[in-house]
Every structure is written in C-alpha cells, then in structure tokens.
C-alpha cells in the first residue's frame with residue numbers, strides 16, 4: 001500500500017527506502033539476537049539426556065527495565081523463556097567495563113598483548129584502583145537512576161574497536177549462559193518457584209538453581225568455540241587461550257559476567273528478592289566442585305576487579321566518595337551525553353539521599369516536614385519508626401489495595417516500586433516542589449530499606 005503510494009507520487013527515494021526496510025524485515029533486533037544465540041544453546045542441549053523437547057521452547061526478549069530471565073513451563077510440554085532488555089543491557093555494560101579494565105589507557109594503535117598480559121598478571125598499582133573506583137561510580141549511576149526514577153540509565157563508554165569486539169563476544173557468551181540456565185530449568189522439569197511460600201520451597205529453589213547452573217555449564221561446554229587462524233587481535237589472542245574441551249576460558253568469562261550482572265541488579269535494586277541466586281563467588285565455588293578444570297583462584301584473579309566494582313556499586317551503606325564520581329564524569333572515554341554539570345552533580349546528591357544512614361535520614365525528614373508544614377507526612381514517619389508499615393502507608397493516604405501486595409513477603413519488591421507509591425501519595429502531594437517530594441520519598445524508602453522487618 002505504502003509502496004504503491006510512493007510509486008504513484010513518483011517518489012523514487014521514498015520507494016527505495018521502503019524497499020530497504022522490507023529487506024531488513026523490520027523485526028525486533030533484540031529478539032533476533034536472543035533467538036540467534038538460543039539456536040546454538042538448543043543445538044548443544046543433547047548432552048542433557050532429558051525427556052523434555054528443547055524444540056518446544058519459545059524465546060522472547062521483552063522490553064522491560066527490570067533485569068530478569070525466567071522460564072515458564074506449560075502443561076502441554078512447551079515452554080517460554082523470557083529475558084528482559086534490562087538484563088541484556090546490564091550484561092553488555094559489565095562486558096564493556098571488564099574489557100576496559102584490561103587496558104584503561106587504550107593507547108592509539110593496537111596493543112592487544114598488553115591487555116593479555118594484564119589478564120595473566122594483573123597490575124598492582126594506583127591506576128588499577130582508580131579504574132575500579134570510576135567503574136563503580138558508573139555502575140552506581142545506573143543503580144541511583146533505577147532506585148530514584150525507575151529507569152536503567154547508563155553513561156556510555158567509548159572503547160577502541162578491539163575492545164568493543166571483545167565486549168560483543170563476551171555478551172554473547174554471557175547471554176548464552178543465561179539462556180542455557182533457563183533451558184536447563186525446563187529440561188530438568190523444574191517448577192517455576194516465583195513466589196517462595198515456606199522454608200521447604202526456598203530449599204527446593206536453591207537446589208534447582210544449583211542444578212540449572214551445573215547443567216548450563218555442560219551445555220556451554222558442548223558448544224564449540226571457533227578457534228582463530230592466526231589473528232593478532234585481542235579477541236583472537238584470548239580465544240586462542242581457550243581450550244576446546246571442558247570449561248574453556250571464553251565460556252568462563254561469559255558465565256562469571258552473567259552471574260555478576262544478575263547479582264548486581266538483585267542486590268542494589270530490590271528491597272526484597274524472591275529469587276535465591278547465590279552470590280557470584282558462591283556460585284563459582286559450587287561450579288568448581290563439579291568442574292575439575294575450574295581453577296577458582298584463577299577466576300578470582302581475572303575477575304577480582306569486576307567483582308570489586310559490583311560490590312562497591314551495590315554497597316548502599318554510604319554514598320560514593322565525590323572524587324570517584326568526578327573521575328567518572330571527567331574521563332574522556334565516558335560520554336556525558338547531553339547532561340549538564342548541574343545534572344551530573346544532582347546525581348551525586350541523589351546518591352547521598354538514597355544511601356542515607358538511619359539517624360541522618362530521620363533527622364533530615366523531621367526538619368523538612370516541620371519547616372514545610374507537612375504534618376501528615378510527619379505523622380506517617382512516626383508510624384514507620386514505630387515499626388508499622390501498614391499504618392505508615394495509611395497515614396500517607398495510600399490505599400490497602402495498593403500497599404497490601406508490597407507487604408507480601410513472598411513477592412519480590414524493588415526500591416523504586418515503594419518509592420514511587422510514596423511519591424504519588426496524597427500526603428506527599430502536598431509538596432509544591434517536585435524535587436522536595438522526590439527527595440522525601442527517596443529518604444522515606446531508604447528508612448524502610450534499613451528496617452527490612454517493617455516490610456514483612
């Protein structure tokens with residue numbers, strides 16, 4: 001129809017453009033990537049000897065900010081595996097940060113050997129610590145945005161082509177591990193334990209997670225890694241270090257980054273988690289038990305910095321030091337996009353609010369509510385400090401229907417979900433200033449985070 005219109009009006013340019021788009025099929029690029037990666041995973045599934053038919057799995061990339069992957073097995077023997085954009089982009093970001101850490105300078109001209117040396121023998125100098133701090137600030141930037149605005153914002157990092165190629169390859173491997181883990185749940189006949197109702201289910205879920213991890217490693221091992229002919233690029237050099245049998249190096253890097261991606265999201269963004277993924281270090285220890293070729297010390301050497309970065313970014317017991325932020329914002333490889341200095345400074349400020357210690361948070365709110373005549377909010381604060389979340393929400397004017405699901409201890413709950421309800425509550429809407437309202441809702445949620453028992 002559109003094409004005929006273009007022909008009628010004699011718009012050759014327009015017609016060509018439509019033909020180009022038709023040739024591209026205009027399909028969802030994320031979905032296409034996930035399905036391409038899943039094909040290899042399915043091909044390697046034969047090793048599992050399970051009764052389920054992997055050909056009956058449908059893979060889907062969904063446009064959501066939360067970072068999760070889940071499998072939904074159906075009674076008719078089919079299954080849907082879903083992975084969110086949030087997780088895909090978080091994993092890519094960690095791949096970029098890891099590739100960058102191999103050579104922060106990235107001098108002009110290819111010098112992949114220096115990056116490789118870094119892998120074998122990490123530096124012990126100031127530069128390395130600085131790199132960890134600025135990467136932690138970049139990751140925290142994402143976490144602050146998610147907790148405050150519910151958005152997965154990230155500042156782009158520019159890398160030389162060799163390092164970008166490496167990040168691309170690692171992303172594929174990390175996503176394949178996640179898909180393999182979900183496929184394994186289905187193949188092994190696991191139940192989908194989205195809400196854990198009792199200790200027995202928590203235990204069952206932990207066992208399932210470990211089984212799925214182990215099976216996913218076998219699937220990864222069964223996938224062949226293309227060996228380079230004689231390339232001198234970073235990707236070729238690293239692939240050449242990967243053995244063709246057993247847990248090879250590239251797969252291992254992908255697996256650790258996948259685990260770290262899920263972990264950083266679960267730890268930093270959730271007030272309550274339902275999933276019982278173990279910490280990456282624990283998961284690696286578990287895998288070492290079954291994979292005799294897995295050298296845990298070697299893993300720690302290669303990933304020590306990446307694990308430090310995620311630990312520092314997730315540790316909301318204090319705001320990050322200002323000089324870490326400055327190092328990140330002024331680094332020439334970090335894109336500031338269109339952000340003004342004022343905006344970036346406001347993120348540093350928000351970091352202070354969302355990781356405020358309890359006493360400071362309480363004193364701050366008391367003063368603000370008194371100065372601004374916010375008596376309802378002040379009364380709500382009394383209830384919160386007395387330990388009753390239900391009374392707190394009611395005082396804010398939030399209805400039972402809205403807050404009841406938030407108090408269900410079997411459901412996962414993000415920092416932002418709670419913060420947003422408080423932000424939109426009738427009590428805080430008395431604030432004229434949008435910013436004051438936002439800050440008050442962030443600090444109130446922070447107090448709830450510091451008193452996890454209050455939320456049930």
Ligand SMILES: [Zn+2]
Pocket residue numbers: 181185208209212
């Ligand atoms: Zn799982």
